Amino acid sequence: MAKKKTTSSSEKHTLTANDLKRYEAGEMTFQEMHQVEKILLEDNFYADAAEGITILQQEGVSTEKNLSDLQARLNQRIKQNVPASTQTFRFSKLWKPASIAAALLLIFGGTYYFFNHKNEDALAVINNQETSTESTPVTAANSSAIEKDKTTTEQASDKIIPETSKSTVVTTASKASPKTELKNAEPAYIPEKSEVAVNNNLIKTDKVAENAVSVFQKPVMLSEKKAKASSQISEEEELNTVASNASGIETAVVSGIVLDENHEPMPNVTVNIKGQADGVKTNEEGKFYLKNARKGDIAVFNSLTLPQMEIYLNNNNSLGEIIYKEDNISLLAQPKISVSSPNELMFEHTNLKARPEFGWEAFQVYLKENAKRPPKAAQMNIRGRVIVSFTVNAKGDLSDFIIMRSLGYGCDEEAIRIIKNGPKWFPATKADEPVKSTQQVLIRFQ
Amino acid sequence: MQFFKRKSKPQTDAEYIAAYQASGDLNVLGELYSRNMEMVFAVCYKYLRDEEESKDATMEIFEQLVNDLRKHEVSNFKSWLHSVARNYCLMQLRARKVEIGGLQIIEEDFMENEADLHLNHEKLIIEGNLEKLEGCIKKLDEEQKTCVELFYLQEKCYKEIADQTGFDLNKVKSYIQNGKRNLKICMERKN
Numbered sequence: 001m002a003k004k005k006t007t008s009s010s011e012k013h014t015l016t017a018n019d020l021k022r023y024e025a026g027e028m029t030f031q032e033m034h035q036v037e038k039i040l041l042e043d044n045f046y047a048d049a050a051e052g053i054t055i056l057q058q059e060g061v062s063t064e065k066n067l068s069d070l071q072a073r074l075n076q077r078i079k080q081n082v083p084a085s086t087q088t089f090r091f092s093k094l095w096k097p098a099s100i101a102a103a104l105l106l107i108f109g110g111t112y113y114f115f116n117h118k119n120e121d122a123l124a125v126i127n128n129q130e131t132s133t134e135s136t137p138v139t140a141a142n143s144s145a146i147e148k149d150k151t152t153t154e155q156a157s158d159k160i161i162p163e164t165s166k167s168t169v170v171t172t173a174s175k176a177s178p179k180t181e182l183k184n185a186e187p188a189y190i191p192e193k194s195e196v197a198v199n200n201n202l203i204k205t206d207k208v209a210e211n212a213v214s215v216f217q218k219p220v221m222l223s224e225k226k227a228k229a230s231s232q233i234s235e236e237e238e239l240n241t242v243a244s245n246a247s248g249i250e251t252a253v254v255s256g257i258v259l260d261e262n263h264e265p266m267p268n269v270t271v272n273i274k275g276q277a278d279g280v281k282t283n284e285e286g287k288f289y290l291k292n293a294r295k296g297d298i299a300v301f302n303s304l305t306l307p308q309m310e311i312y313l314n315n316n317n318s319l320g321e322i323i324y325k326e327d328n329i330s331l332l333a334q335p336k337i338s339v340s341s342p343n344e345l346m347f348e349h350t351n352l353k354a355r356p357e358f359g360w361e362a363f364q365v366y367l368k369e370n371a372k373r374p375p376k377a378a379q380m381n382i383r384g385r386v387i388v389s390f391t392v393n394a395k396g397d398l399s400d401f402i403i404m405r406s407l408g409y410g411c412d413e414e415a416i417r418i419i420k421n422g423p424k425w426f427p428a429t430k431a432d433e434p435v436k437s438t439q440q441v442l443i444r445f446q
Numbered sequence: 447m448q449f450f451k452r453k454s455k456p457q458t459d460a461e462y463i464a465a466y467q468a469s470g471d472l473n474v475l476g477e478l479y480s481r482n483m484e485m486v487f488a489v490c491y492k493y494l495r496d497e498e499e500s501k502d503a504t505m506e507i508f509e510q511l512v513n514d515l516r517k518h519e520v521s522n523f524k525s526w527l528h529s530v531a532r533n534y535c536l537m538q539l540r541a542r543k544v545e546i547g548g549l550q551i552i553e554e555d556f557m558e559n560e561a562d563l564h565l566n567h568e569k570l571i572i573e574g575n576l577e578k579l580e581g582c583i584k585k586l587d588e589e590q591k592t593c594v595e596l597f598y599l600q601e602k603c604y605k606e607i608a609d610q611t612g613f614d615l616n617k618v619k620s621y622i623q624n625g626k627r628n629l630k631i632c633m634e635r636k637n
Contacts, residue, residue, distance in 0.1 A: 014524070017484035017485050017488065030606050034602060037604055038597075038598075043525065044525070044528060045489070048488075048528065049486075049488040049489050049492075051492045052488030052489050052491045052492035055491060055492060056491055061497055063487070066497060067483065067484055067487065070487060070501055070504055071480060071483070074476055074479065074483070077508065372538060374506070375506040375537070376506075378537055
């Protein structure tokens with residue numbers, strides 16, 4: 001009691017955690033206790049801390065261990081920061097919005113200029129061609145690099161290939177005006193096509209060229225609608241797989257009715273597109289509408305009682321009646337590869353996929369409850385989704401976490417942490433044998 | 447920077463903050479923080495009731511200091527730190543949307559922090575107006591009056607007061623807390 005440890009701090013209206021611990025343990029004199037109490041009344045920080053210390057002691061939590069742990073983490077954090085991050089951080093903080101704005105401006109301005117310029121070029125070249133077919137060889141007025149001559153076509157097409165943007169203009173022009181000079185156009189067109197297949201960058205320029213086509217056909221100012229229309233035209237015109245890969249594929253709403261083995265509608269079956277975790281549920285009548293479905297996507301069906309079922313999506317927008325029962329899933333478990341009849345439903349081979357311990361529903365609830373925004377994200381009011389891909393090995397262990405869709409601000413790490421700390425996983429099975437598989441999970445931070 | 451450190455090692459919180467603001471040296475901030483770390487941890491534990499989470503929170507709060515202390519002028523570090531820590535924990539709890547130990551999270555909790563920053567100021571006013579204070583004490587409830595007098599005027603501790611009056615220790619505590627609040631209201635009205 002009479003341990004007169006001169007708590008000089010208490011006179012200055014400050015306390016240490018040690019003071020509070022001694023107070024809690026009753027190791028203080030009445031006078032000291034009064035001092036502590038007085039400070040606690042004045043200062044909410046100490047009052048809160050004192051409450052915390054009381055609880056910590058009641059629950060028998062070792063503060064020493066936690067504190068040394070914290071100190072180690074703090075030291076590590078400080079060390080880590082020493083080289084550069086103070087300055088870079090400041091930079092990014094201040095300049096991020098500005099740089100983003102500048103970049104956007106540049107992109108928009110650039111594309112606008114680019115398209116405008118291209119259209120002019122294309123028209124110019126086309127005009128050129130039309131005139132040049134009748135008259136004798138004339139040099140191009142606008143683009144000096146493009147030489148239009150019947151006799152030198154082959155040389156020209158050789159030259160064209162390395163010059164990506166300009167070559168596309170030429171090919172479009174020739175393609176778009178087949179009346180004028182077909183013979184002239186073809187040789188130039190074919191080598192360019194093969195180039196497209198090899199070089200990804202060229203696909204973009206190809207698209208630009210397609211835009212030019214539409215502009216030529218109906219000389220209107222370029223707008224977003226216009227761009228869409230032109231890509232549709234291009235799909236009709238040429239069934240080129242490379243081009244269709246690059247241009248936006250239409251998404252559609254797919255609907256269907258899920259029935260059980262007795263042909264009774266199944267409500268509350270989760271339906272989602274593989275790789276996109278935001279799914280829908282079937283209603284009372286077993287009906288569902290899946291948005292943003294694309295040709296070639298796989299629809300995944302999950303219910304509480306049955307193993308997961310997968311269905312390939314084809315062109316048709318209605319899947320009709322889907323019988324979801326155990327036999328069906330195993331029955332369908334033979335891969336069909338032929339796509340000969342496009343109107344028929346395609347069922348994919350479904351061996352059991354990896355799944356969380358208490359089922360997907362429970363896992364979704366777990367994610368929802370535990371996906372808390374890290375402070376940095378909360379501070380910046382960041383909301384969104386993180387998609388994490390990871391491997392579930394035959395034992396059900398998780399590894400190889402990859403962020404497929406990042407949100408930043410610590411959310412990515414948090415997403416991985418949540419999955420790691422979450423329910424166990426059952427491995428995927430192939431012919432009843434557990435196998436390694438990759439799984440994707442979407443986590444929403446709100 | 448090294449030179450600076452050797453020349454005069456910061457002593458008070460304010461000096462630490464000034465040194466950090468001048469240099470951006472995390473070592474300085476780390477030193478300041480580690481002095482208060484146990485308190486912060488305890489505060490976090492009070493709200494979060496989970497060791498690991500509280501530790502994470504303690505580190506996250508440090509991250510906030512790293513940024514915020516550069517930007518803000520902080521006159522009272524401790525109460526500022528408290529409001530940062532508390533708000534962080536409340537945000538966590540709100541995200542959890544779980545009531546812990548009957549702790550209801552309401553908007554007021556966040557607002558209240560503003561008042562904390564002016565706390566020292568108010569204390570001065572009370573001390574400067576002893577006559578008014580005495581008048582106000584007389585207006586208090588009997589229990590509150592006894593406890594407040596014993597505590598503030600005779601400088602007794604809770605335990606002594608409890609022994610002397612026969613009130614329960616927790617009762618004593620709340621009499622004093624409420625009495626103090628009533629006094630403050632009374633003083634403000636008179637001003």
